[in-house]
Amino acid sequence: MSEDERRIETRAIHAGQEPDEETGALMTPIYANSTYAQDGPGDHRGYEYSRTGNPTRTDLESNLAALENGSHGRAFASGMGSINTVLNLLEAGDHVVAGNDVYGGTHRIFTQVYEKYDLEFDFVDTTDHDAVRDAVRDGTELVWVETPTNPLMRVNDIGALADIAHEVDALCAVDNTFATPYLQRPLDHGADIVSHSLTKYLGGHSDVVGGALVTDDADLDEEIAFYQNSVGATPSPFDCFLVLRGTKTLPVRMDRHCDNARELAAWLDGHEAVSEVFYPGLDSHPQHDLAAEQMDDFGGMLSFELDGSLEQASTVVEETEVFTLAESLGGVESLIEQPAAMTHAAIPREERLEAGLTDGLVRVSVGIEHIDDMKADLQRAFDAAF
Numbered sequence: 467m468s469e470d471e472r473r474i475e476t477r478a479i480h481a482g483q484e485p486d487e488e489t490g491a492l493m494t495p496i497y498a499n500s501t502y503a504q505d506g507p508g509d510h511r512g513y514e515y516s517r518t519g520n521p522t523r524t525d526l527e528s529n530l531a532a533l534e535n536g537s538h539g540r541a542f543a544s545g546m547g548s549i550n551t552v553l554n555l556l557e558a559g560d561h562v563v564a565g566n567d568v569y570g571g572t573h574r575i576f577t578q579v580y581e582k583y584d585l586e587f588d589f590v591d592t593t594d595h596d597a598v599r600d601a602v603r604d605g606t607e608l609v610w611v612e613t614p615t616n617p618l619m620r621v622n623d624i625g626a627l628a629d630i631a632h633e634v635d636a637l638c639a640v641d642n643t644f645a646t647p648y649l650q651r652p653l654d655h656g657a658d659i660v661s662h663s664l665t666k667y668l669g670g671h672s673d674v675v676g677g678a679l680v681t682d683d684a685d686l687d688e689e690i691a692f693y694q695n696s697v698g699a700t701p702s703p704f705d706c707f708l709v710l711r712g713t714k715t716l717p718v719r720m721d722r723h724c725d726n727a728r729e730l731a732a733w734l735d736g737h738e739a740v741s742e743v744f745y746p747g748l749d750s751h752p753q754h755d756l757a758a759e760q761m762d763d764f765g766g767m768l769s770f771e772l773d774g775s776l777e778q779a780s781t782v783v784e785e786t787e788v789f790t791l792a793e794s795l796g797g798v799e800s801l802i803e804q805p806a807a808m809t810h811a812a813i814p815r816e817e818r819l820e821a822g823l824t825d826g827l828v829r830v831s832v833g834i835e836h837i838d839d840m841k842a843d844l845q846r847a848f849d850a851a852f
């Protein structure tokens with residue numbers, strides 16, 4: 467059976483990770499080398515300098531490519547490093563269309579770093595395909611898609627958005643950090659590039675920062691590799707080792723994240739302290755059918771709106787103990803945060819409210835602890851706040 471035909475659970479453990487030929491070492495060693503002996507001038511064995519290539523990184527890149535059903539993977543020092551590299555593919559004067567609820571760091575690098583290099587950005591509601599069609603034009607070279615989005619868990623149609631991008635010969639890049647390749651494989655839906663923050667579910671243990679790009683196009687990968695090497699935002703061999711350790715258990719972790727999130731969403735949905743729950747797995751979610759089609763399950767992220775003030779929401783997130791008050795997501799442990807006071811605090815309140823980010827909104831990254839302990843923890847926090 468070729469590697470391509472294997473199921474994702476098997477690829478997660480074996481893709482890119484043959485036992486070492488010389489020693490039989492089962493796990494990819496941490497190749498802590500900056501440089502490599504050459505047999506003659508320019509005559510090397512595939513590696514000459516570790517910014518350009520490192521065997522631990524190669525195994526991770528092959529593993530990530532296999533998970534995404536892509537042919538080429540490239541790893542970076544952070545998710546922002548990978549997003550930066552996609553922008554490196556563009557030229558001054560190019561135009562980019564992106565969702566109006568993209569990750570805050572994505573909005574920041576677009577507007578505060580790349581606008582001054584004369585890239586132009588339009589942010590639109592990417593669930594509204596007419597709005598996206600109106601926004602693309604001659605000179606649009608990239609359509610940037612996130613799905614599900616943060617923190618309201620809107621679901622975007624990757625196939626439809628890739629089609630709109632391709633009508634004007636633009637690339638469609640999808641940030642697949644929230645769903646992971648276990649639940650959603652954007653290249654299969656027509657996307658050209660998949661971007662990841664490895665810091666989240668792929669690393670999975672909140673102990674490493676990293677990023678990656680995956681494509682199915684050798685020419686595009688060659689360009690990406692050029693910028694990876696030229697800019698130099700590459701991950702250390704140790705970080706690559708940690709992410710490889712994480713991806714092996716991605717399928718089992720995601721199953722539990724999804725089961726717990728599904729049950730927690732249903733419980734919150736019926737709770738008197740909660741006015742609304744944002745989770746693609748709920749029938750009431752506006753893009754539930756699309757999510758069911760595009761994703762294999764609904765993920766471990768959800769948000770809910772407390773029927774209360776900013777202060778009451780603050781009390782809830784301060785009182786929980788199983789849920790740790792912290793930014794970030796995707797680790798085995800449950801995290802809780804209040805977007806209006808934390809991840810989205812930089813957005814002016816009026817704008818925030820207009821975007822549906824109310825003061826009482828609480829976001830959780832549902833971990834893999836026991837679901838009953840999570841419910842009891844939240845109930846105790848609700849009792850303290852109300």
Ligand SMILES: *Cc1c(COP(=O)(O)O)cnc(C)c1O
Nearest residue numbers: 544545546569641643663665676
């Ligand atoms: C965290 C995150 C990023 C940025 O990744 P870093 O590893 O923190 O640089 C990009 N996109 C999404 C959706 C994220 O959650």
